[in-house]
Amino acid sequence: MQVPAPFTYERATSVEHAIQLLQRLGPEARVVAGGHSLIPMMKLRLARPDALVDINDLAELSQIRLDGDTLVIGALARHNDLLGSAVAGEHFPILIDAERVIADPVVRNFGTVGGSLCQADPSEDLAAAFAAISATAVLRGPGGTREVPVRELHVGPYETVLAPDEILVELRVPIRPGGGSAYEKVERRVGDYPVAAAGAVLWLDGDTVVDAGIGLTAVGAAHFAAPEAESALRGAPATEESFAAAARIAAEHCNPAADQRGPVDYKRHLAAELTTRALRRAAARARGQEA
Amino acid sequence: MQVTITVNGTAQTKEVEPRLLLVHFLRETLGLRGTHWGCDTSNCGTCVVSFDGRPVKSCTILAAMADGHEIRTVEGLEQGGQLDAVQQGFMECHGLQCGFCTPGMMMTARALLDRSPDPSETEIREAISGQLCRCTGYENIVRSVRWAAEKEAEGSSDETEKPAVTPEEVSA
Numbered sequence: 001m002q003v004p005a006p007f008t009y010e011r012a013t014s015v016e017h018a019i020q021l022l023q024r025l026g027p028e029a030r031v032v033a034g035g036h037s038l039i040p041m042m043k044l045r046l047a048r049p050d051a052l053v054d055i056n057d058l059a060e061l062s063q064i065r066l067d068g069d070t071l072v073i074g075a076l077a078r079h080n081d082l083l084g085s086a087v088a089g090e091h092f093p094i095l096i097d098a099e100r101v102i103a104d105p106v107v108r109n110f111g112t113v114g115g116s117l118c119q120a121d122p123s124e125d126l127a128a129a130f131a132a133i134s135a136t137a138v139l140r141g142p143g144g145t146r147e148v149p150v151r152e153l154h155v156g157p158y159e160t161v162l163a164p165d166e167i168l169v170e171l172r173v174p175i176r177p178g179g180g181s182a183y184e185k186v187e188r189r190v191g192d193y194p195v196a197a198a199g200a201v202l203w204l205d206g207d208t209v210v211d212a213g214i215g216l217t218a219v220g221a222a223h224f225a226a227p228e229a230e231s232a233l234r235g236a237p238a239t240e241e242s243f244a245a246a247a248r249i250a251a252e253h254c255n256p257a258a259d260q261r262g263p264v265d266y267k268r269h270l271a272a273e274l275t276t277r278a279l280r281r282a283a284a285r286a287r288g289q290e291a
Numbered sequence: 292m293q294v295t296i297t298v299n300g301t302a303q304t305k306e307v308e309p310r311l312l313l314v315h316f317l318r319e320t321l322g323l324r325g326t327h328w329g330c331d332t333s334n335c336g337t338c339v340v341s342f343d344g345r346p347v348k349s350c351t352i353l354a355a356m357a358d359g360h361e362i363r364t365v366e367g368l369e370q371g372g373q374l375d376a377v378q379q380g381f382m383e384c385h386g387l388q389c390g391f392c393t394p395g396m397m398m399t400a401r402a403l404l405d406r407s408p409d410p411s412e413t414e415i416r417e418a419i420s421g422q423l424c425r426c427t428g429y430e431n432i433v434r435s436v437r438w439a440a441e442k443e444a445e446g447s448s449d450e451t452e453k454p455a456v457t458p459e460e461v462s463a
């Protein structure tokens with residue numbers, strides 16, 4: 001039987017209360033939301049927090065909404081909430097593509113968007129999806145609120161820039177006209193982490209790429225992004241050749257590790273192929289064609 | 292710590308350790324062994340219960356997190372001495388072989404039909420995609436859920452019709 005080591009449990013009634021609890025309980029306390037990453041790690045003693053601060057009652061963190069021309073996703077939104085969100089799907093279909101292949105439908109009922117990002121797993125799908133669309137993470141702590149680009153949220157495997165008494169409250173993504181986005185993943189079976197996955201967003205002016213974002217996961221891409229490939233796309237024609245060239249650059253700059261999901265050359269091949277496919281679908285969507 | 296969890300409509304107040312998992316609260320603290328405990332890693336789905344109406348994997352949720360919430364287990368499917376249409380479907384279509392995955396499959400099926408009363412085969416397969424049947428009896432599980440959907444569609448068009456199978460007949 002897998003049972004976590006003993007800990008004390010507190011339930012937060014507001015974001016401020018959660019921060020107070022984290023301050024009082026010290027750096028060995030952890031926030032628990034869906035718990036679908038943290039609790040398995042606690043069962044295996046890979047994580048051994050002294051205390052858990054349960055934020056599941058903080059309904060104000062569950063919203064997915066528009067704030068002017070910004071899409072706002074609360075950290076406590078469940079994966080299935082994001083998957084079913086019409087407003088998210090209208091502006092960033094990449095998020096829907098990604099959510100459809102994260103874990104399985106039952107896990108998606110409880111696991112949260114913020115929890116997945118804060119877990120900082122090097123194979124996390126949402127890290128790549130939000131990196132591709134250059135989302136901003138809003139963190140709140142005792143000193144107030146600060147904004148951190150998602151590309152700077154993760155400092156290493158299972159490590160974020162959050163202070164022990166800070167919590168992720170929401171993600172903000174500016175909406176710009178003319179964009180299209182998509183996410184492509186290869187997984188061994190339903191519910192697994194990716195062998196490799198790529199997300200892309202393109203903004204087109206006619207057949208020219210005005211701006212591009214590429215996110216990669218499970219292949220050792222720094223900050224889950226491919227800035228060199230993005231630079232190569234800006235100003236280029238939105239063609240198969242441009243996409244393949246950018247994908248090659250993305251694959252060259254990533255640093256996959258061999259593991260039970262596959263060898264290095266296969267993962268690098270997937271990084272290029274999935275980046276190409278994501279760019280192709282993103283371009284089709286930017287042109288108003290469903291792909 | 293003390294928790295009060297409503298299980299199958301009855302509020303249950305118990306003293307628990309914060310680290311107690313919901314699956315063990317149901318099976319050991321309450322003695323409701325219908326919810327099965329399988330892989331312990333949120334992969335197999337035999338521990339699925341309904342949490343405020345949504346199916347969840349109870350091996351990966353603390354009992355403490357369920358404090359103040361409503362849980363429905365496989366024992367709560369039967370209503371007023373009548374088996375749920377999903378339970379009848381699993382009997383009619385041979386939706387179980389060894390039966391280990393069955394409670395979780397039925398709870399997920401119930402939630403699917405509550406949300407989507409006429410699911411396609413693809414929808415059913417998607418809904419149970421996070422659950423494993425090691426007898427590989429998926430074909431009959433899908434048929435069972437379709438049977439339940441059709442049974443409930445008939446029932447809603449003809450309220451007087453009663454399900455054909457009762458719990459007494461099952462145990463007999």
